[in-house]
Amino acid sequence: MQPVRKTSPEGVEYRDLNGNDRMDPFEDPRLTVEERVADLLPRLSLEEKVGLMFHTVIEAGADGTVLEEPGAISKSATSDVVLRKHLTHFNVHALDDPRMAARWHNALQAVAEQTPHGIPVTVSTDPRHAFIENAGASFAAKSFSQWPESLGLAALRDADLVREFGDIARQEYCAVGIRAALHPTLDLATEPRWARQSGTFGQDPDLVTEMAVAYLLGFQQDSLGPGSVACTSKHFPGGGPQKDGEDAHFPYGREQVYPGGRFADHLKPFPPIIAAGTAAIMPYYGMPIALEVDGEPIEEVGFGYNKQIITGLLRGKLGYDGVVVTDWELVNDNHVGDQVLPARAWGVEHLDPAGRMELIIEAGSDQFGGEECVELLLDLVGHGRVSEARIDESARRLLTVKFRLGLFDNPYVDEEHAAQTLGRKDFRDAGYAAQARSVTVLQNGAEGRAPVLPLATGQRVYAENMSPETVAALGEQVDRPEDADIALVRLMAPFDPRFDLFLESWFHQGSLEFPPGLVARLARIVAHCPLVVDVVLDRPAVLTSLLPLTTALVGSYGTSDEALVDALTGAIAPVGRLPFDLPRSMEQVRRHGEDVPGYDDPLFGFGHGLQVIPTV
Incomplete structure (x- = not known):
């Protein structure tokens, strides 16, 4: 699908977005981004400008059509949010088939063309090139090329490879119309119980900085332009030091603490990512406890509401003038089926939704993540609690990114190209x-x-949690350790399953120790043959109990069975090095400061990784 294009009297081809049969300055591809934004902004109604400030979830129809009813997670029909509420930023979830994804994206842009000024839609996504499926954080690769989680990229210590990954992901995203990435994650993995570590580049601020900048440059290229995917770097000012490792998606995990006084470590990756040109920055949900910055006590409210952090530190001291988008659902409770997850209004629970929204704007944010309550913001403007000039400030930033991405000139994609690229x-x-x-x-x-x-x-191989087809590449699979020459077992890092709140079951939280029953069962295997164990390190598991049992112990961060076998046989040499310390015990974890990178005496330290020389 392609839009109807026109040619001006000067011979310039353009899109007549407002349907007035002339090329207005905002439609003129020859003008600068600044000139086009300056022309368009005064033309927009208040409703159109307010719509720019909301960024919510959208779902695609299975056949590539737009979904004209609420979905499993999305709250409204597509036409309702685009045509009535004037939203133009959407975070897409399930996308299985490349042609379907491209067809849906084009159908969505066609709906946007019906708005008064034809403002194109920006489609965003959480990471979708690795293994973890978590509707609150990331998606498994499916049709996209599949890579390790960010921890695995960090384990390779190869900035050029990370930039290559970003460039490949950029091409695949652009092919289906995804032009905004709700990543990279710059948080430091200093609290081993925290559920979000797999999406980070580990515990070391220097490594995180190097990897994150390379990642950003792969997605955005040297500067943000028509071939770029705009990155939202997160979570400002560093979301890793969660109290007791509990995640701030949930009321019991709202507190962010700095017992080691290491706030500067967590902030360190952000100035370089700003200098590299990140299109947007997202604050975390966390509520800082007993935090001082430059001798000034920081108000104990979630970072998305915190004017000292967003306006004072990010915009003032660090000089950032790009888009700030909040994390999801800071304003309203989230209703999914019969579940209600309270708004992540940490520290401001006493405020009503209008008060929360007003505080977010006052803090310095431009966009409300996971919300579509435009009437609430229009009412705040109507009652003089938010000025239209303040709306214009955010609208200008948001329009600037759309123009730089080239969306006003051509937001459409080609189904055939999508099928060939993904x-x-x-x-x-x-x-x-x-x-x-x-x-x-x-x-x-x-x-x-x-x-x-x-x-x-x-x-002869005894295997657990491995596909039979993969084990066949090693030899004959047997059903009992007694009949095996070698045993190969894959394990997930331990966690405590939780199911009470929406999203909880997807977050791996709690204990990092393997249960005694598993250790006893592995000991029975070892009585018959050597044991090789791979632990999927989405968090830094306590491996102390496995050391006496395993002949070989490896860690992975998003590796298929086939790729693991290639690593173990040396067909592809495993060269990863730990992106974080592995603790000796849960007692050591509990004594450890949540904000402190590493331990004095880890079981295996940051950077550990043995070299295996392939046989000739």
């Missing part, structure tokens, strides 16, 4: 190699046990 063989091959290479060898032979890596093929 999951292209060279993209998949690069992701597969990164999966295998990021595997971190923690132990290979110990206490009288001879090294077994690289694994020899042609053995």
Whole structure:
């Protein structure tokens, strides 16, 4: 699908977005972004400008049509939010087939063309190139090329590879019309119980900074333009030090603490990402407790409401003038089915939705994540609690990004190109190699046990949590350890399942220790054959109980069964190094300051990773 284009008397092709049969300055592709924004902004109604300030979830119809009814998570029909509420920023969830995704995106843009000034839609996404499926944070790759989680990219210590990943992801996103990434995550993985670490680049502020800047440049390129995906870097001013490791999505995890006085470490990645040109920044939900910045006590309200942090620190001291978008649902409670998740109004729970919205704007944010309550903001303006000049300030920033991305000149995509681009063989091959290479060898032979890596093929293999097809590449799969030459077991890092609140079941929280029953069962395997264990380190698991049992112990961060076997056999050498310390015990974790990178005496330290030399 392509829009109807016109040609001006001067011979310039343009899109007649407001349908007046002439090329207005905002439609003129020859003018600068600043000139086009300056022309368009005064033309917009208050309702159109307010609509720009909301960024909510949208769902696609399975056949590539727009969904004209509320979805599983989306709250409204597409035409309602686009034509009546004038929203133009949407966070998309499930996208399975490339052609369907492209067809849906074009249908969505066609709806947007019916608005008074044809403002194109910006479609955003959480990360969708790795393995973790969590509707509150990320999606599994499916049609896209599949890579390790960000922790795995950090384990490779290769900024050039990270930029290559960003460039490949950029091409795949653009092919289906996704032009905004709600990532990278700059949070430091200093609190091992925290559920969001898999999306970070680890505990070290210097490594996080290097990887995040490379990631941003891959997505946005050297400057934000028509081929870019605009990045939202998060979570300002660093969302890692959650009290007791509980996540701030939930009321019990609202507090962010700094017992080690390491606020500066968590802030460190943001000035370089601002200098690199990040299109947007997102504050975290967390409510700082007993925090001082430059000797000034910081108000104990969530960062999205915090004027000292957003206006004072981010815009003032750091000089950031780009878009600030809040994390999701700070204004209203979220109703999903029969579940109600309270608004993440940490520290301002006593305010009504209008009061929360007013405070967010006063703090310095431009856009409300996960909300579509435009009537509330219009009412605040109507009663003089928010000025139209303040609305214009945010609208100007948001329009600037759309113009820089080239959306006003051509927001449409080609279905055939999408089908050819997503999951292209060279993209998949690069992701597969990164999966295998990021595997971190923690132990290979110990206490009288001879090294077994690289694994020899042609053995009888007892396997758990591995596909039979993959095990066949190693040799004959047997059903009992007693009949095996080698045992291979994949384990997820431990967590405490929780199911009471919406999203809770997707977040891995709580204890990092393996239960005694699992350890006892592994001991029975070891009585019959050498044991190789891979632990998927979405959090820094306590592996102390596994060391006496395993001949080889490795960690992975998003690696398929096939890529793991290639790493273990040395077909692709595993060169990953730990992006964080692994603690010795839960007692050590509980004693550890949530904001402090690393331990004095870890079981395995940051940067640990044995080199396995492939056999010739």
